[in-house]
Amino acid sequence: MSKKLSPDEMKAYWGKTSSLMWTLLALWFFFSFVVHFFAPQLNGIRILGFPIGFYMAAQGSLIAFVVMCFWNASAQNKIDEEFGVSDE
């Protein structure tokens, strides 16, 4: 499984890893800040009694964070396997 990457492969590997990182960082920024910026407007909508602006800060963003962590783990595993550099 394990091998040493050539400089070109390393560049491609790190390119894919970095773009995954930037994608997740953008999503992180969205769920940490952007969505709550609109909390006053979102509070106009209610589901199960929850005003949505409140709900996003109390649960919605948290669920997104958990999903993002597992998604990062599995997407990075796929990249590792594609390049044959997984450590398991």
Added chain:
Amino acid sequence: MAGAAANSSFLNNLGRIYGIYTGTFAGFVILIGILEFFGVPDKILGYLFVFLTIGVYALIGWLSRTAEVSEYYVAGRSVPAFYNGMATGADWMSAASFIGMAGSLYFGGYDALAFVLGWTGGYVLVSILMAPYLRKFGQFTVPDFCGARFGGNTARTLAVIVLITASFVYVVAQIVGVGIITSRFLGMGFQTACFVGLIGILVCSMLGGMKAVTWTQVAQYIILIIAYLIPVIIMSAQVTGVPVPQLMYGQALEKIEALEKTLGIAKSHVAPFADARGNFSMTSMINYFALILCLMVGTASLPHILMRYFTTPSVRQARDSVGWSLFFIFLLYFTAPSYAAFAKLEVYQTLIGSPVASLPAWVSSWGKPGLALVGACDAANAAQIFPICAGVTGNGDGILQLSEFRIHPDAIVLATPEIAGLPYVIAGLVAAGGLAAALSTADGLLLAIANALSHDIYYKMIDPEADTKRRLVISRVILAIVAVLAAYVAGTLGADILFLVSWAFSIAASGLFAALVLGIWWKKGGDASGIFAMLIGYGVCMFFLITTEFYGVALKGMLGDIVTIVKIRGRDVAYLWGINNISVGIFGIPASFLAGWVAGKMTPEASPEMQNFIDSIRVPSGDVALAPGMAAKE
């Protein structure tokens, strides 16, 4: 080796072992319930809970004792992702999360959700920016990485300084938490309680270091999550008919909003960024986002959390483990707002407007002297029955008004079992959960501090020739000294220092985050980039912390209108542009990145060997390509 065989059979049977443990704990709770039924006094039940749980942690600590350096520092790198997630959950969730957060949400409403967001979202940063690469680097401490990446002892020492400042203020606050819980349930003095807590902390970590702390933290997580969920699940079933508080408190929120209108409360529980009159407030919004940023970035920089990811068997498992950590933390954090909502509904609906003579029993039992967490301050002499009423005079009409009701934030979680009409055994369970939360966090922090001193300062800088036996003796001695020192500070200064927890996040965020991110993601950055990122970030943060907290008036004299003076903690504290000084990281974090970037651009770039080293930690497989001057892996 018999030890190794026992070890692998332990690791292969983790599910069964912790399953049996959980079952035994449930049986123990039922047994105490039966004792209560037969009239055993509450105080004895409280003692049973506190000492039996500490006894179990001590037993795990004893069974995990070790004479191997890698087991002591990184649990032999054998902790599976799932269990490391649980251990991180316990490591992460402190007394402030377990007891304090629901109280903050009760009082702060929407604005306090900044804590819920800030204390979870940081794990995304840990997952994408830090954990896998630090695990691949594969040594013992966070300063190890800074030292290797940024040219040796200067960077290592700076990282140790940041680590100790952030972790020490944090651990003192944890021991205060242990002291409060122990003194409340055992009726002993606060200082004595701090030292009882200290014993509880040391028995877990002294003999087995990280290995012992890991397996006790898993045990502590199980207790704390059971203790947190049970009361509010029952409360939800009673109030709404459905035992899923996280979904059902929406109904409570609706009722609260309706009651707020009848009671004439302008600032709604669910209203974002509102001032006391209920109008939109820019300052409140800025503070909300500043606090979220500081807490999240702080999460991704606190060494006692980062070092948990050094313990997994592989890089892949380190990544999975961040997901599990956040999942286990999420279980508690997405429940906390429901505690606040159900408690508020009970207060608005049942208490306010009721005759003072016929209030529910929980008000008097949690309001009596010694606890003093609740007060119905209607009569002129209310302070004699409810010490929390001191200074509040009611109108004496025999009816409880909103302005006559006092409640301490800690009462929200602690009193919920009794509000729901549950027997005392559940209150004892909650105390055991709070104790588990405080002890586990204190253990992780103490170990981070002691390891930095024994490994980074003593072994790496003072006596690199020391043999294994000597290193472990030194580690344990330092651990004990730091623990006693922290307990002494906690016992002397008391509960007034809980605000230090938030400071710890700003300090770690300003001091370490930029250096770690640049170290991993900016291959060309030379030694100076990391050194200046730490130095300037930490310097700016500490400067603003100290001047705003202690020299507020002088700062206003110098800076004029951008400073607002707020009277808190008995001082004139300065808020720059209205920003609460717990969020000083908002100045430190950008300063740190800027300093690191400028220093990196102005000095020679990293050597080819160093860049080679960075390439090797970016890839999960293969060896770490050490640059000259770096110590080999142990």
